[in-house]
Each structure stands twice: as C-alpha cells, then as structure tokens.
Amino acid sequence: MLEMTHIKKIYRTISIETHALEDLSLSVKAGEFVSVTGPSGSGKTTFLNVAGLLDTFDSGSYILDGKDVSRLSDREMSQIRNRTIGFVFQSFNLIPDLNVFDNVDVPLRYRGLPATERKARIENALSMVGLSARVRHLPSQLSGGQQQRVAIARVLAGDPKLILADEPTGNLDSAMSREIMDLLGKINDNGTTIVMVTHNAECSERAHRQLHVFDGRIADVDRPRVVLGSPVATPGLTATLN
Amino acid sequence: MPFGPIIRAMRHNRMRFAFIILEIAITLAIVTNAVNMILDERKKMLQPSGFDDDNLVSIAYQPFAPEFKEQSYVEALVQKDMRAIHSIPGVKAVATTYFLPWQGGGSSGVWKTDRFNGKFQAQLYAARGEIFQTLGVKVTQGRAFVETDTPVDSNVPTRVTIISRALAKKLWGNANPIGHVITNGEGATPRTVIGIIDDFYNPYAWNIGEFVLFTPGRAYDTTGAVFLVRTEPGAMKSVVAQLEPRLLSVNPGRVFRIVKISDLKDQYFSGGKLVIRAMTAIIIILVFITALGIMGISSLAVAERTKQIGTRRALGATRADILKHFLLENWLVTTAGLILGVIGAYGLNVLLVSKLSDVKMQWELVAGGMVLLWINGLMSTVPAAMRATLVPPSIATRSV
Ligand SMILES: Nc1ncnc2c1ncn2[C@@H]1O[C@H](COP(=O)(O)OP(=O)(O)OP(=O)(O)O)[C@@H](O)[C@H]1O
Ligand SMILES: [Mg+2]
Numbered sequence: 001m002l003e004m005t006h007i008k009k010i011y012r013t014i015s016i017e018t019h020a021l022e023d024l025s026l027s028v029k030a031g032e033f034v035s036v037t038g039p040s041g042s043g044k045t046t047f048l049n050v051a052g053l054l055d056t057f058d059s060g061s062y063i064l065d066g067k068d069v070s071r072l073s074d075r076e077m078s079q080i081r082n083r084t085i086g087f088v089f090q091s092f093n094l095i096p097d098l099n100v101f102d103n104v105d106v107p108l109r110y111r112g113l114p115a116t117e118r119k120a121r122i123e124n125a126l127s128m129v130g131l132s133a134r135v136r137h138l139p140s141q142l143s144g145g146q147q148q149r150v151a152i153a154r155v156l157a158g159d160p161k162l163i164l165a166d167e168p169t170g171n172l173d174s175a176m177s178r179e180i181m182d183l184l185g186k187i188n189d190n191g192t193t194i195v196m197v198t199h200n201a202e203c204s205e206r207a208h209r210q211l212h213v214f215d216g217r218i219a220d221v222d223r224p225r226v227v228l229g230s231p232v233a234t235p236g237l238t239a240t241l242n
Numbered sequence: 243m244p245f246g247p248i249i250r251a252m253r254h255n256r257m258r259f260a261f262i263i264l265e266i267a268i269t270l271a272i273v274t275n276a277v278n279m280i281l282d283e284r285k286k287m288l289q290p291s292g293f294d295d296d297n298l299v300s301i302a303y304q305p306f307a308p309e310f311k312e313q314s315y316v317e318a319l320v321q322k323d324m325r326a327i328h329s330i331p332g333v334k335a336v337a338t339t340y341f342l343p344w345q346g347g348g349s350s351g352v353w354k355t356d357r358f359n360g361k362f363q364a365q366l367y368a369a370r371g372e373i374f375q376t377l378g379v380k381v382t383q384g385r386a387f388v389e390t391d392t393p394v395d396s397n398v399p400t401r402v403t404i405i406s407r408a409l410a411k412k413l414w415g416n417a418n419p420i421g422h423v424i425t426n427g428e429g430a431t432p433r434t435v436i437g438i439i440d441d442f443y444n445p446y447a448w449n450i451g452e453f454v455l456f457t458p459g460r461a462y463d464t465t466g467a468v469f470l471v472r473t474e475p476g477a478m479k480s481v482v483a484q485l486e487p488r489l490l491s492v493n494p495g496r497v498f499r500i501v502k503i504s505d506l507k508d509q510y511f512s513g514g515k516l517v518i519r520a521m522t523a524i525i526i527i528l529v530f531i532t533a534l535g536i537m538g539i540s541s542l543a544v545a546e547r548t549k550q551i552g553t554r555r556a557l558g559a560t561r562a563d564i565l566k567h568f569l570l571e572n573w574l575v576t577t578a579g580l581i582l583g584v585i586g587a588y589g590l591n592v593l594l595v596s597k598l599s600d601v602k603m604q605w606e607l608v609a610g611g612m613v614l615l616w617i618n619g620l621m622s623t624v625p626a627a628m629r630a631t632l633v634p635p636s637i638a639t640r641s642v
Contacts, residue, residue: 045639054556054636075560081635082558093553093638097251105247107557154557166639 001162001193002028002051007060009046009216020046021057022216028195030161033188035204036197038213044197045166047213051195052085052164053077065161082110086155086192088165088184092147094139094154100126101135104154111158118157125157126150129183145176152183163187165196169203181206248571259575262539266579266615269532271586274603274611275594276521282601283514291507292441293343294378294472297334298503300342301327301485302468307495311464313396319493320462324371326488327469332477337371337470339461344506346446347468352427353455358413361427364405365447368459374404374439376472382407384420384437391436391458400457403433406442408452410435424455433457446510466496478502532615533622540572540626551630552637561631568627569620576619580612587611 009021020043028034038044049055050062053069062069065084072080087093094103104125108118126132129149139147148168155163165184169177181203188194198204212219252259309315320338327336340347348367355362370392374381381404391402403424410419425432433455444451461468473481486498544551551564559567591603 049636049639052556054639055634075562078555078558078560078563078635081556087556087638089553089638090641093549093556095251095550095553097254098247099250102247102250106554109247110554110558110560110563 001030001032001065002026002195003061003063004051005061007050007057007062009043009050009055009057011046020216021050024060024216024218026211026218028193030193031188031191032209033185033194033207034196034209034211035207036195036211036213036218037199037204042213043216044213046216047218048164048166048195048197052087053081078110082107083158084161086158086160086163088148088151088155088163088168088196090167090170092139092144092151092171094147094150096139098138099135100131100137100139100142100150100153103139103150104157107154107158121157121159122153125153128156129153143176144172145179148172148176148180149183152180152187156187161193163192163194163196165194165198167197167199169198169200174202177203245570245574248567249574252571252574258539258542259578262535262575263579263582265532265535266576266619267582267586269528270580270583270608270611270615271590272528273525273614274587274607275590276525277607277611278591278601278603279594280518280521281607283517286445287511287514289445290441290443291343291445292377292379292443293503295343295503295507297378297473297475297478298343298376298470299473299478299482299485300468300470300501300503301489302466302499302501303489303496304466304499305464305493305496307493309493310495313464316462316464316467320370320467322492323467323469323489326492327471327485330481330484330488332474332481334472334474335372335375336472337369337373337376338467339367339369339371339373339470340468341367341369341373341461341470342468342501342506343377343444343503344446344510346444350447350450353424354427354429355413355424356422362409362412362453363450364409364453364455365444365450366455366457368400368457368461370458370460373456373470376470377442378472379439379442381437382440384435386437387456387458392460396460396463399431400459401433402436402458404437404439404456405435406452406454407438407440408442409454410438412453529614529618533618536572536576536619536622537625540568540623541629543571544568544626544630547630548633548637551633552635552640555633555635556638564631564633565627568630569623572619572623572627573616576616580615583615584608584612 004024004026007021007024008019011018011020024047036044036047046055050057053072064080069077069080095106098106101122104122105118108121113121123132126135129152131146131149131153134142134146139150142150163184168184169180172180177200184194184196185206196203196207204210324336324338327333348365350363350365352361352363370387374386384404387404391400393400405419405424413419414422419435419438422435423432424435439456442452442454444454471481471485482500482502485500489498554564587608588603595602
C-alpha cells in the first residue's frame with residue numbers, strides 16, 4: 001500500500017535547516033494497522049504529511065497504492081488525497097461554519113459526486129459512527145468525541161484505501177479515546193489500511209505493528225502481533241538506527 | 243458549484259456580510275444617480291442653441307456726454323453706430339437688442355391668443371436691425387422686420403411680432419400662423435404674427451427656451467444701448483479690437499463693455515461643470531471605498547480561515563477549488579448588494595426627480611453600474627483569494 005525508501009525531508013528557513021526526516025524507509029501492506037510513536041519533534045507529523053501528500057520531500061522514493069507519487073503536480077496530489085487517503089486529525093479539523101452533514105460532504109463535493117450519491121454516503125457514514133441524529137448540529141454544539149466521530153464519518157464517506165491519523169485521541173479523554181479506537185479498529189477490520197501516529201501506549205497496542213520514529217528515522221519496536229481476522233503483514237521495514 | 247454550503251456557512255457571519263452588502267447597495271444607488279446627473283449635464287451642454295455662438299459678440303455703452311440726454315440724438319447715433327460697426331472688415335451682421343444668447347436680457351411673460359385655450363408663457367425680446375441674420379436664425383415663413391415696423395414714437399407699442407416655429411406649432415399646430423394675433427395676458431396690445439423663425443433655442447430660458455416673440459422695438463435709450471455683432475468665422479479677434487475705436491470716433495462721450503457670447507456660454511455651464519466634477523469625484527471615492535471594503539473583508543475571511551483552507555486542501559480541494567470558493571462567496575455578497583442597490587438606485591432617482599434634477603433613471607445605466615461593481619468586487623477579492631490558494635495543505639496537521 002505504502003512503500004517509502006530513503007525519504008529525506010529538510011525544512012529550510014533563512015537561518016536554519018531542520019532535517020525532519022533522515023533516510024526514512026518503510027513499507028506498509030494493504031490492510032495493515034500500523035502505529036507510529038516517538039518523542040516530540042522526532043518527525044512523526046512530518047512523516048505523516050509526506051505519506052499523505054500534504055507535503056513534498058527532498059529525496060528518496062515513495063510508491064503509494066502501486067503508483068510512484070514522488071513527482072506529481074499539485075492537482076494530481078489533491079486528487080489522490082481526495083480519493084485514496086482519509087485523514088483523521090488531532091484537533092478534528094471540522095469546518096466550524098458548516099453543520100455535520102455539510103462537513104462530511106466537503107471531500108465528496110471536491111470529488112464531484114452527484115447529490116443523491118453524496119447524500120447516501122453521508123447518511124451511511126454518519127449512521128456508522130452513530131451520529132445520524134446530529135446532522136444539523138454545528139461542530140461547536142458537539143463534544144470532542146462526537147466531533148472526532150464526524151471527522152471519521154467524513155473519512156468513511158470517502159471510502160479511502162488508506163487512513164492516516166495524527167494523534168486522533170490526543171484531544172480526548174480515555175473513555176472517548178477508547179470509542180474512537182474501537183471505530184478505527186472496526187474500519188481496519190473491513191480492510192482499510194491505517195497508519196496512526198500516537199503518544200498513547202494503549203492506543204498503540206491496538207495496532208498490528210508498532211513503529212518508532214527517532215530523529216527522523218524509523219524503527220520496528222516489536223514483532224508484528226497477529227490480530228484475528230486481519231491480514232498479517234511481514235514488516236517490510238528497513239530500519240536504520242543511529 | 244457548492245452554493246448551498248457556502249450560503250449556509252455565510253449565515254454565521256451575517257453582520258459582516260450585511261455591512262458589505264449595504265455598502266455595495268449604497269454605492270450602486272449613488273453611482274448610477276451621479277452618472278445620470280453627469281449625462282444630463284452633458285446632454286444640456288451638447289444641445290445646440292440655434293445661434294452662431296462662437297462668432298457672436300456684444301458691445302454696450304454707457305454715455306457721460308450731455309448730448310445723450312436727447313432721445314432724437316440717440317436715435318440718429320444708433321443708426322450711425324450700426325453703420326460704423328458694419329464697416330469693420332469681418333462683420334457679417336449687426337442689430338441692437340438687449341437679448342444675449344445664453345443669458346437673456348428680455349422678459350418672459352404670459353400671453354393670450356385666438357384658438358389657443360388659455361394663456362401661455364414665452365420670452366419677449368425687442369430688437370432692431372438684422373437681428374435674425376446676426377443670431378444665425380432663419381426666417382422660414384413670412385418676412386423679417388423692416389425699418390417701418392418700428393413706430394416713430396417710442397411710446398407707441400409695436401404692432402407686429404415674429405415668433406419661433408416651436409411656439410407657432412404649440413399655438414396653432416400645423417395651421418398657418420401668419421396673420422394670427424397675440425395679446426398680453428389682459429388681452430391688450432395686440433400684435434400680428436408676420437414671420438416665423440427656426441431654429442430658436444435659448445437654453446437660459448429653461449422650459450420655455452424654444453418659445454419666443456421678437457418685436458421691432460428699441461434696445462436703446464438715453465442711458466445707453468447694446469449691439470449684438472456677428473463676425474465671419476475667424477474674424478472675432480480683429481473685430482473685437484476695432485469695435486471700441488470705431489464707435490469712439492462716432493462719439494467719444496461714452497464707455498464700453500464688450501462680452502463674447504462664447505464666454506457667456508462657458509459661464510452658463512460653469513455650474514454644470516462643477517456638478518460633473520463633484521459627481522465624478524463622488525463616483526471615484528465610493529467605488530474606491532467599496533473596493534477597499536471588499537478587499538478588507540476578503541483578506542480577513544482568508545486570514546481567519548487559514549486552518550480551514552489547509553483542511554480543505556488536505557481533503558482534496560485543488561488550488562482552483564479554493565480560488566473558486568472565495569470568488570463565489572464574494573460573488574454572492576456582491577450580487578445581493580447589487581440587487582438591493584437596484585432598488586436603491588430607482589428609489590434615490592424618484593427622490594431626486596422631485597427635488598433636484600428632472601431626469602428619469604435609465605435601465606442601461608443601472609445595468610452598466612452593476613457590471614462595473616461586479617468587476618470591481620471580483621477584482622477586489624482576487625488578491626485575497628490568490629493568497630488563499632497558497633495556503634499549503636500541511637497546515638491541516640500543524641498543531642495550533
Ligand atoms: N513547517 C516547518 N518548518 C520548519 N521546521 C519544521 C516544520 N514542521 C516541523 N518542523 C521541524 O521538524 C521536526 C519534526 O517535526 P514534527 O512536527 O514532524 O515532529 P512530531 O514528531 O510530530 O512532534 P510532536 O510529537 O510534538 O507532534 C521538528 O524539529 C520541527 O521543529
Ligand atoms: Mg506531531
């Protein structure tokens with residue numbers, strides 16, 4: 001699903017260069033649920049940005065869903081983000097002026113789907129996260145957990161092959177976190193690949209494979225754990241530690 | 243086009259959009275009416291007077307010599323003066339009259355006549371000499387004045403009149419006006435119509451500018467006289483230089499005042515020119531302020547939605563989608579303002595028609611104003627909308 005080799009990402013400002021990703025190589029198979037942990041500033045978000053085509057990288061190669069995505073136009077990257085990838089953010093990133101229904105609708109409109117199909121997808125996705133009764137609510141009228149469920153419904157409605165989550169439970173209490181993790185687990189059970197950055201050990205435990213980022217490089221923490229009913233991946237990871 | 247969600251989202255910023263909608267509406271209302279007034283003033287300026295304005299000059303004198311106290315002396319002197327003026331090279335015609343095109347100098351009165359119900363208003367001017375040749379107006383029916391039309395005794399009222407075609411038409415339609423009699427409002431001093439002139443239009447006389455009666459009266463007495471002189475094209479300067487010396491050689495006991503009709507015309511339009519300048523300034527300032535307002539509001543809209551734009555980009559919006567989003571939002575606001583503005587434009591016009599000007603609003607003007615403000619609105623949003631397209635999608639994952 002995701003194949004990164006020798007990825008390098010340097011942030012340049014006038015005065016300093018930050019080597020955010022230093023020779024990062026990683027492979028994630030379709031259907032895997034991978035967690036990424038690491039100290040603050042180690043490059044987890046940077047890795048996720050590169051993986052999600054939210055940011056470019058300086059060198060190395062990246063094959064996403066069988067396609068070389070190292071040299072795409074902005075337009076092509078937008079299209080892949082729209083169709084292949086679903087994002088879950090730490091701060092939910094719902095659009096405050098739009099109600100729940102319109103929020104879930106946002107990526108579907110950019111995909112240019114007809115209104116009837118969009119409506120069906122939105123209603124289906126909202127019922128999967130248990131928020132069918134909240135379609136007219138604004139994000140500010142929902143709890144944090146509910147907002148994150150709307151964000152997940154937004155992902156589900158798009159039916160992506162890959163979900164990238166950056167600390168999806170970072171702003172939630174433990175009960176709500178568990179709810180969200182259950183949801184992500186269920187989605188993964190249906191075959192969607194998930195890569196999730198987290199600080200939370202409990203959340204990390206849910207993944208098939210736990211990766212550790214340190215100074216812009218990635219390492220496998222432990223052996224892959226077998227989760228019943230899901231495809232088990234051989235870790236295709238080339239880890240380089242200092 | 244995602245109209246629905248944009249409109250629904252805009253409802254959450256009602257006050258801000260209401261402000262800009264109102265600003266656009268007021269601008270359209272005022273700009274269209276200002277343009278309307280400018281066009282009206284220009285139309286007035288471009289309307290021909292029917293006179294040979296550029297080649298007309300008037301010279302008046304005030305006497306100080308004792309011989310001017312005798313009316314009989316003045317009678318003879320005016321004849322001599324007219325011959326003297328005529329002999330200046332480049333003079334085409336001369337008459338004595340108080341009438342000054344673009345200014346007036348006669349009176350306007352209420353008159354009565356046969357076969358016309360009620361009274362009517364018209365300008366009245368006394369003149370002697372080649373008055374119509376001087377003005378550049380043609381006698382198209384009947385005859386011009388002759389010397390014997392002027393009574394020898396200056397206390398006897400004149401018995402004939404020459405009127406404008408427009409007045410004849412108003413009074414008797416297409417019937418032959420020659421021989422009809424016009425009296426004053428009380429039915430006294432009857433004057434028979436002996437000739438018709440065309441085109442006569444004196445803008446100074448406003449709504450009766452086309453309606454005139456000329457009588458073969460005296461435009462001079464013991465206190466002075468006024469001559470109207472028409473020159474050959476291009477001879478104005480040399481004629482003006484010789485007028486005073488020539489008349490001084492006839493009688494030096496007087497002072498002169500020379501006025502070119504083209505100067506009177508400029509003076510007449512000075513108010514209109516001021517209106518045009520003021521209205522132009524108002525238009526420029528209003529459009530500029532509206533542009534600034536829209537720029538400010540769209541800049542604010544983009545600045546406070548950086549995270550949202552990044553999120554939209556992350557969710558698959560292309561740069562073009564973002565551009566479209568902000569232009570569309572502005573287009574909706576502008577259009578709402580313009581719709582309100584159309585009502586305002588006509589409303590203000592109705593108010594002005596009863597108070598200030600007398601011109602109805604043209605729909606072409608309103609349409610033109612809408613197009614102008616649409617473009618203005620679009621152009622004013624473009625800078626902010628372009629900035630929005632530069633927000634990177636990675637903003638979406640940035641904490642705070
Ligand atoms: N836009 C940027 N410009 C410059 N430097 C950046 C930028 N984004 C990240 N960095 C730097 O790159 C390094 C990696 O940052 P990143 O956000 O990927 O860390 P992280 O592992 O996600 O940290 P955290 O756990 O705090 O979220 C850091 O040193 C950070 O300062
Ligand atoms: Mg981070």
